[in-house]
Amino acid sequence: GLLMALDVPQERGLGHLDQRFLDGLDVCRFPLLPFLQPLPLDWMYLLYTVMFLGALGIMAGCCYRLSCVAFLGPYWYLLLLDKTSWNNHSYLYGLLAFQLALLGADRYGSVDGLLRPQKRNTHVPLWNYTLLRAQVFIVYFIAGLKKLDADWVGGYSMGSLARHWLFAPFRLVLSEELTSRLVVHGGGLVLDLSAGFLLFFDATRPLALVFVTYFHCMNSQLFSIGMFPYTMLATSGLFCHPNWPRRLCARCPAWLQRVLPSTRPPRASPDCHYGGRGARGGRLRPRQHLAAAFTLLYVLEQLFLPYSHFITQGYNNWTNGLYGYSWDMMVHSRFHQHVKITYRDGLTGEVGYLKPGVFTQSRRWKDHADMLKQYSTCLSHLLPRYNVSQPQIYFDIWVSINDRFQQRLVDPRVDLVRAPWSPWHPTPWVLPLLLELSPWRERLQELENRLDGHTDVVFIADFPGLHLENFVSEDLGNTSLRVLRGEVLVELVEQHRNRSLREGEGMQLPAGQYHKVHTVSPEPSCYMYLFVNTTALELERNLTRLQELHDRLRNGTEKEPLPPELRPLLGEPLPAGAEPDPLVTVFLRRQRRLEERNRRLEASLAQRLHTFLRKKFFLFRR
Numbered sequence: 001g002l003l004m005a006l007d008v009p010q011e012r013g014l015g016h017l018d019q020r021f022l023d024g025l026d027v028c029r030f031p032l033l034p035f036l037q038p039l040p041l042d043w044m045y046l047l048y049t050v051m052f053l054g055a056l057g058i059m060a061g062c063c064y065r066l067s068c069v070a071f072l073g074p075y076w077y078l079l080l081l082d083k084t085s086w087n088n089h090s091y092l093y094g095l096l097a098f099q100l101a102l103l104g105a106d107r108y109g110s111v112d113g114l115l116r117p118q119k120r121n122t123h124v125p126l127w128n129y130t131l132l133r134a135q136v137f138i139v140y141f142i143a144g145l146k147k148l149d150a151d152w153v154g155g156y157s158m159g160s161l162a163r164h165w166l167f168a169p170f171r172l173v174l175s176e177e178l179t180s181r182l183v184v185h186g187g188g189l190v191l192d193l194s195a196g197f198l199l200f201f202d203a204t205r206p207l208a209l210v211f212v213t214y215f216h217c218m219n220s221q222l223f224s225i226g227m228f229p230y231t232m233l234a235t236s237g238l239f240c241h242p243n244w245p246r247r248l249c250a251r252c253p254a255w256l257q258r259v260l261p262s263t264r265p266p267r268a269s270p271d272c273h274y275g276g277r278g279a280r281g282g283r284l285r286p287r288q289h290l291a292a293a294f295t296l297l298y299v300l301e302q303l304f305l306p307y308s309h310f311i312t313q314g315y316n317n318w319t320n321g322l323y324g325y326s327w328d329m330m331v332h333s334r335f336h337q338h339v340k341i342t343y344r345d346g347l348t349g350e351v352g353y354l355k356p357g358v359f360t361q362s363r364r365w366k367d368h369a370d371m372l373k374q375y376s377t378c379l380s381h382l383l384p385r386y387n388v389s390q391p392q393i394y395f396d397i398w399v400s401i402n403d404r405f406q407q408r409l410v411d412p413r414v415d416l417v418r419a420p421w422s423p424w425h426p427t428p429w430v431l432p433l434l435l436e437l438s439p440w441r442e443r444l445q446e447l448e449n450r451l452d453g454h455t456d457v458v459f460i461a462d463f464p465g466l467h468l469e470n471f472v473s474e475d476l477g478n479t480s481l482r483v484l485r486g487e488v489l490v491e492l493v494e495q496h497r498n499r500s501l502r503e504g505e506g507m508q509l510p511a512g513q514y515h516k517v518h519t520v521s522p523e524p525s526c527y528m529y530l531f532v533n534t535t536a537l538e539l540e541r542n543l544t545r546l547q548e549l550h551d552r553l554r555n556g557t558e559k560e561p562l563p564p565e566l567r568p569l570l571g572e573p574l575p576a577g578a579e580p581d582p583l584v585t586v587f588l589r590r591q592r593r594l595e596e597r598n599r600r601l602e603a604s605l606a607q608r609l610h611t612f613l614r615k616k617f618f619l620f621r622r
Helices: 002-007 014-020 041-060 064-081 088-102 111-115 126-146 165-171 176-200 205-222 228-239 244-250 286-307 369-386 440-449 534-555 564-570 582-602 605-621
Strands: 334-344 351-354 392-401 455-462 467-472 478-485 488-492 497-501 506-509 513-519 525-532
Touching: 002 041, 002 088, 002 228, 014 041, 041 064, 064 088, 088 126, 088 228, 126 176, 126 228, 126 286, 165 176, 165 205, 176 205, 176 228, 205 228, 334 369, 369 392, 440 455, 455 467, 455 513, 497 506, 534 564, 534 582, 564 582
Parallel strands: none
Antiparallel strands: 334 351, 334 392, 455 525, 467 513, 478 506, 478 525, 488 497, 488 513
């Protein structure tokens, strides 16, 4: 309850509710059920208030059932209202809230227990613990099974994570590559597969508590995932003996025990069956049969859902289903190189382009066919207001998943406004992931490692019959294209000439011009762009010279008088009538950023805590 109360202003969005649901805002939304729409802004504030009060009621055990319903209803409404906010831990919060609404979690240390003596300090049925423990076990174990994916085992899912400062101790004895493979990927796989079992058994539980605590504390620093690490830390106590809170309270001083929950043994409860012992023994009642059946069916359903994607095939893309209920956490990482949205007027044939993400508040739509269909339908309703009649919408989305080639996600020739989509059938306009090119990843890494620090590379794979239209900026004065596989035809648009390239061949591309790369081979083509940002390189050289001058000024070795435009390097104001040097302005701005970064890195624990609390204070105050 406490963690969900903290989650409402943050990840649930109460702190910026007016930005998301402002009345009259033209925004494309992505509900799971098409009829779901946001309420007016004032009612949304009321809804969030009810959810927040429900979380506080769950925390205090006050009007417990009513508080659970007050939290559960708004939470699932908001979750179903926006698929772009779906993730595994938000789904988990909804499941736990549903379970708590059915359980007797208000028997000990609750306000309801103080007000209702018949409920105070009574036994809780075993199926309550079974349900919660099974849910947490499934989160760990299914996440481990999903990590048996070849990309995770091969170390491609989170390839850059080993550079984080948290893994610096491991890099003292291991290379960055081995840290990624053994610690990040291997350690994550082993922990997820074993954590549920280790927590369940008394003999291994202390070791498991150490490892899962370390794991979730690391996750809280590695990822921006809200209250999830702390929620998983809180659930670890479910696997311990049920009397651990009493034993903890019994160790407190006598004066403190007066305000803490009772340390006396719990009393018998009419909801429990005692196997023929005592007054409450005897035959099982229908309510207890129903509870056992529900627990069994719920656990089976949770085991089935992560593998139910053969039913909801319309939500499958390169990965199965919507990211949220499969427990495939961090298995897939994506990098988008290029997104283009083209519209065509259905009456005049006029063609135009839209800024990617226009009329949206999220970037998740780029990876899911169902959201692309919703987005295109929404755009078809909005564009007529801007004199575009019967609009046709085309998407050209280039994405790399787990360090593969950049390739298209959907067919750019298909008008998604009129394209078919069904949740029960495969989406015909989603292009397949080129899995046969996966072995190229090691070679791509080798090619990238050979480059100097000023050269960048982009690896492209494209389908036969399609072409990539690209513009080389004038800043990229040294850009070339080289074919790695297949055959392409490079069309230089402004020069009105073509050049055919086969495997191993390349050419220089003119800056400041458009070109098209047509795949003419019967199999997918693979090629790479090599480019040097000559403008950025020259800027870096000039900034380096200014840095050397700045260092000489600081240590007193510079003897030459400074011209007026360089006086700001000494911290002096610009002389009257002197024009500011843009290069000096950029240099001083960069110096301020570096100083601020160093201050953050060198800050003490107390200073970091103060910054964290100050940020949260302003968020909650808003």
